[in-house]
Amino acid sequence: DTAVSQTPKYLVTQMGNDKSIKCEQNLGHDTMYWYKQDSKKFLKIMFSYNNKELIINETVPNRFSPKSPDKAHLNLHINSLELGDSAVYFCASSQESGIPSEQYFGPGTRLTVT
Amino acid sequence: GDSVTQMEGPVTLSEEAFLTINCTYTATGYPSLFWYVQYPGEGLQLLLKATKADDKGSNKGFEATYRKETTSFHLEKGSVQVSDSAVYFCALTDGGFKTIFGAGTRLFVKA
Numbered sequence: 001d002t003a004v005s006q007t008p009k010y011l012v013t014q015m016g017n018d019k020s021i022k023c024e025q026n027l028g029h030d031t032m033y034w035y036k037q038d039s040k041k042f043l044k045i046m047f048s049y050n051n052k053e054l055i056i057n058e059t060v061p062n063r064f065s066p067k068s069p070d071k072a073h074l075n076l077h078i079n080s081l082e083l084g085d086s087a088v089y090f091c092a093s094s095q096e097s098g099i100p101s102e103q104y105f106g107p108g109t110r111l112t113v114t
Numbered sequence: 115g116d117s118v119t120q121m122e123g124p125v126t127l128s129e130e131a132f133l134t135i136n137c138t139y140t141a142t143g144y145p146s147l148f149w150y151v152q153y154p155g156e157g158l159q160l161l162l163k164a165t166k167a168d169d170k171g172s173n174k175g176f177e178a179t180y181r182k183e184t185t186s187f188h189l190e191k192g193s194v195q196v197s198d199s200a201v202y203f204c205a206l207t208d209g210g211f212k213t214i215f216g217a218g219t220r221l222f223v224k225a
Contacts, residue, residue, distance in 0.1 A: 004157070040217075041201050041217070041218040042217055042218065043158075043203065043215045043218070045212065045213075048212070055211050056211055056212060090157055092158075096211060100165065100207040100208070101207075103158075103160075103213060105157030105158045107156060107157050108155075108156070108157050
């Protein structure tokens with residue numbers, strides 16, 4: 001059983017387009033995240049939702065808009081795509097119960113903007 | 115703010131060599147510390163963790179000890195295999211919703 005899944009795995013699109021990435025977790029976790037990983041493997045937190053509420057919103061262009069319809073899903077919509085948006089985007093989840101816990105990552109979505 | 119610094123890679127070793135990847139951190143509280151591993155084409159997965167000072171995390175032959183006095187959490191393995199080739203991330207969380215990741219260290223193991 002896949003714990004954290006993302007679709008699509010690959011996304012190739014042109015500048016100016018709008019695209020979405022979907023994420024689902026079946027672990028029963030209450031917190032979900034979006035990360036961006038650049039070509040040097042540096043991992044940057046973008047957003048975090050806890051029980052469908054936005055709790056982390058790092059300095060990300062407002063072309064990026066997350067949506068959490070329920071605790072098991074966190075989608076990422078990107079408007080007016082730019083070349084610099086090319087990266088691998090990872091969804092992750094964790095159970096935050098007051099005790100620091102590990103995150104479970106999806107397989108990633110490789111976005112290429114041409 | 116909190117931060118994690120890990121040694122720059124790539125690290126290239128021959129099979130059966132000893133591995134150390136250094137990791138130091140700065141934190142205002144008492145964070146939990148993690149090592150994650152990312153194999154080619156995959157997401158990160160937890161390798162080991164330690165939640166308090168002097169704890170030792172271990173998994174798959176890898177070990178790391180939470181050293182509060184030196185604010186370090188170095189990753190070690192006595193004998194690496196080709197299958198250990200991956201990117202390794204040191205990370206900390208202070209109990210909030212944010213995990214701070216190091217920049218990652220790429221390991222290549224040659225047969």
